[in-house]
């Protein structure tokens with residue numbers, strides 16, 4: 544691990560060894576991975592990155608696990624697509640979609656899990672565990688199978704069938720808990736001390752896991768020709784991803800990969816039925832009040848977000864905003880993205896696009912900005928969200944006359 548210096552408390556900056564630690568013993572602040580940026584700058588170049596694999600591991604120097612033998616299903620290097628038709632609908636100019644629906648298990652979680660399990664294996668763990676709103680469950684089960692590790696995955700009992708099946712198929716242990724995600728997470732925090740030989744990817748190895756999200760910034764900058772966007776829109780569940788996208792852009796500059804210092808406005812997106820960060824933003828406070836979630840955007844349904852405070856701070860300092868949208872707006876935005884750009888997103892993607900649309904209408908996201916919207920999960924996993932609203936245009940008998948009677952097309 545040549546480039547990781549230590550773990551460091553985000554609050555009091557105390558240093559810790561590179562072990563399965565996630566909170567500071569002194570102030571209970573979260574730990575962050577600290578790197579030797581000088582050494583990285585000397586080794587990493589645009590050319591060395593371009594010669595690397597087309598996965599997150601092309602940025603290995605800025606990840607906290609060894610790329611020699613990663614737990615890898617091919618996460619990352621997903622398309623960044625110019626979305627002119629969507630931009631026209633929203634009254635925007637240069638708009639891009641980071642299409643993270645195309646990861647191995649259909650969500651951005653493959654980035655964080657590939658890093659977490661690679662590190663967990665390095666640290667000697669044989670069992671991968673997690674508390675999940677769905678996509679993490681899929682990804683942990685799949686990557687554990689790939690690594691030959693055991694998996695024990697905990698989910699709320701009322702998840703979408705698509706997420707339950709696509710987790711269970713990998714053959715690990717899947718525990719459905721009668722409670723919300725926040726109940727599941729509390730149970731897992733308790734289990735972490737009971738089962739010290741399990742790597743809970745979002746508890747005791749969370750410090751490493753979270754670093755995987757930086758690749759969402761690295762790839763966007765590389766795909767834009769080593770330029771950064773003016774404004775990004777990011778969905779918020781725990782808030783981790785948003786904070787790491789911010790860290791990712793800053794690191795690229797720190798190691799000399801950008802020509803100019805990045806000034807990226809970062810805006811957050813939540814569902815109204817679970818909007819603790821959006822509510823704090825609107826109220827002008829930095830106290831995040833926990834909520835009991837009720838929304839179709841189950842992958843974002845964290846009522847007490849671990850990194851909410853830090854996400855809010857970054858949004859404010861960058862000049863962004865946090866918006867929220869209701870279930871009907873989420874479904875409408877899923878259909879809008881599908882109809883304009885041919886990308887089918889899950890409900891979290893609907894939250895992002897609907898929030899983008901609102902922020903554009905309010906003039907927060909502007910037509911003169913280069914904008915990137917992060918679409919983080921695939922629509923096939925949340926079919927129930929759209930199935931009441933779409934279906935065949937007509938159903939007809941298998942005859943020409945039936946077709947002609949039902950539909951008219953110009954020649």
Ligand SMILES: *Cc1c(COP(=O)(O)O)cnc(C)c1O
Nearest residue numbers: 678780781782783784891919920
């Ligand atoms: C987990 C998840 C997020 C948000 O992740 P956080 O880092 O917890 O904020 C966004 N989109 C999808 C599809 C997710 O599964």
Ligand SMILES: [Zn+2]
Nearest residue numbers: 552555567570
């Ligand atoms: Zn501390």
